[in-house]
Amino acid sequence: MATVNPALDELGTTEPLAVAEPRLLHRALVSLWHDPVALISLLVVVALALVAILAPYFSPYNPNHIFLNGLSADGAPIHPDGTFLLGTDPNGRDVLSRLIYGDRVSLLVGVVATGLASVIGVIVGAIAGYVGGIVESILMRLTDVVLSFPILLFCIALITVTGPSTRNVVLVIAFGYWTYLARIVRSLVLSLKEREFVTAARTLGVGHVKILRRHILPHLVPTIIVYSTLGIATSILIEASLSYLGIGVPVPEASWGQMISQGQQYFQIAPWLLIAPGIALIITVLAFNLAGDWLTDLLDPVTTEIGR
Amino acid sequence: MNKEPAVTAPGKGTAATYAGAGRDHFAPIVDVRDLEVHFRSRRALRAVQTVKAVDGVSFTIAAGETLGLAGESGSGKSTIARTLVRINRPTAGSVTVAGEDTTRMRRDDLRRYRRRMQMVYQDPYDSLDPRMTVLEAIGEGLSVRGVTRASHRRDTERLLDRVKLPASLVSRYPHQLSGGQRQRVSIARALAVSPEVIICDEAVAALDVSIRAQVLNVLKDIQDDLKVSYLFISHDLSTLRFIADRVAIMYAGRLVEYGTSSQVFGDSRHPYTKALIAAVPTIGGRGGGPRIGLSGEPPDPARLPSGCAFHPRCPLAQDICRADRPALRQKQGGQMAACHMAPDAPAGEASV
């Protein structure tokens, strides 16, 4: 009787050929479907971004416009009502509009500062980890020096030197924050350097730059993304703190930190002045943090799923 | 078996083609002389320790031949592999590949040299970048050889065919492949730069037994077609017996026996080799005889015994063994062995 497998060869054609792995987007959507918290956070982040970009369309009024009827008869801010959905501030400006434009400031500062910090941090960390030796020592000591300052104090110190402006706030936060990523990237690169596939590439004769670009950097991306999303939240908080102290984004530009500072003073008579930006800040930071968590889990399986 | 032309395609910076075109047929492809690799470790509050991982080793590999390198942990066999591909630096001695002494090479020459000697690693899971597809991994090797991106796919498919893998695997990631498939991809990647020598560092040790046979067969096929030389490192003697033409047995960083496969396995002259062979469990059974003759453990490479490194465990040890380190000499039987107790061959016999 004929055998069922007449021509088995070493090709291993009987091996179950693995199905192509579900694409990242597919996995992302599936995980969001199962994780309502992450889904909401992500939607909130997207909403915040949209509001920031399209602020003029969302905002009912000009945020810096002082309304003639913005204050009540005895000069107090107006309660939230039909005209001013979140009331007015002690200067007679619409709180809602200021909140929306404040979102723009926060996100702008957050994203740009974090982006800059990431670039600096990755470069410093990767060079330190890969090159090693005295270069690594110098770079890491530099990192340690910056790290030894609490970041907020560091930023405060820098800003008093440079003078407050939106640009300076961004720069100052970036210079304070890069160190965290530099440290992480350095230790990641140190361990990646020893992995056998890097040794294999060196043996093949691949140059150092190519190795960094093709083998090391792609493995850093998940970490970079995660730290960046968390960094955005941190940067927003730092900006708010600087503005709260009056050395952040300069008046009259709307900033949540500034609004909180002001709101604190007027809390007894106009509590909405504090509550509105406060809640906005909390929601923003939470959303970015949770979205960052979800992103970690999403990206990690690619590296941790590898047949261990 | 169809004899395909060598995978080497003429191109920028191509290494010499196989089978010694225009080269002396009798000169070995690899000639290692008195290789020493010592590591100095400085520890706080302790004296500088010298770890003699490789302590004066010489061997040759001819074109198209397989030299097996056997030994247990601490023997130095993996260090030799890493030194040959210049991951470690030799402390002394010379490594000559295709006529060029690599120990004195500078960076540009080293780049060129790197292509001549490639390595397949023990861990099939870590030696491939998990974020690169098979096509990209092999393509990396092709790029080093100067093959243009456009030809990558075609050349990769040809290489996969050579290691008996279906072309459809090009877009797979390592974690979608089995251990045996991954090792074959590693072999294909090594072949991509058209090396003269491939070092297999325990390349099949981590594979299932039935898969090992597949990979070993593929290696033999490649050798028949392309005349690549192998330095096959393994602790598994039966694998070496199958694949190696000549064998070198290492102990504590030194060569203790060196000869053809049939000489070393069939008529061993060094007591360590004999003990090693006796310790291999065979399916046929021992027939009730004792399993071992060897007690104790391999020595700490930082603190080697005086004289012959094996003397503390050797059943034949005499005073001379404690005092003098035996040189590798030709013994009766034809192979070289480093043992005071093994009778030398009469002067004038042909060397291995």
Place this chain on the structure above:
Amino acid sequence: MASSTPFLAGADASPVRSGDLVVAVEHVSVSFPSPVGTGEVVRDVSFSINAGERVGLVGESGSGKSLTARAMMRLIPKPGRMSQGRILLDGVELGTGPTADPGTWRGTAMAMITQDPLSSLNPLVRIGVQVTEMLHRHRSLGRREARARAVELLASVGIPDPQRTLSYFPAVLSGGMRQRVALAIAISCNPRLLIADEPTTSLDVTIQAQVLDLLERMTAQHGTGVLLISHDLGVVADFCDRLLVMYGGRIVESGPTFEVIDHPAHPYTRALMASVPSMTGRLPDRLASIPGSPPIGGVWSKGCSFAPRCPIARPVCRDEDPLLVTQDQGDHAAACHATGDTQWRALIDGLGAS
């Protein structure tokens, strides 16, 4: 910590009679939750081990051999579980009655050593403490007695300078030494059965020989039964009286060692032996390899799990999963449709001749 009354208290007091059934594994299946298929990685495995007997369990990755061992110790890693069957220790089903608390029998009546002793030995605790802890808990020995006994134990497994070794941490020792310590701990309470899961796989071959020798000696001395698990047919064939070959979560062949080795009744066993180059005799130009790779488990198609790779498979092999049936000799069984068909079965012997 109160010492739990060991199950079979007095097991080491009463003389062990060869031939007593110690462990019976009955229709055990182990499965892991899986979106597709049954998720079974061990399928309907049954076998038994008598006192003092040495049984070998051979298989490659995915065969289910390690999980079978863990099922016996009731140490299946979550989220897996034993979905079917039972394990009987001296006639009592494990997990019920006197054996409900694993502390009464795990480590005492039934002990296990694994491939990597660094995972069974706590790297942060001194060796002396780990050995004496066992003695203290299960034998209620006082501190001084336990220490003395520990030194004895370490000496009996061939550790040089056992007194000093008591104060070492496991990482200081070599692999062979660690395995000896693990063995000492495992036999310290005179178990009826010792499960050794790939105990020598990570050791050098000369050290492997030493450890196997030790295993042989110690178990003969105490009449301990051994279940030796390995992917290395040579190791198992050398050591064991009986062999069990696993493939695809099932036992595909079982019988006395010399029977299975000399007259394999399953094509997988035969092909496995043929794919290992021997140390003596003529070597083939190419090794007889089995194409494809072993199944990973969880999803099983109808029919014999080896059929896709089997060179002598026939249509019936794809349709029906063969049962483990004995050959003409009483003890030798194989799960292959070729059993009983002399002509078909004869093809098995032809495998591996290249």
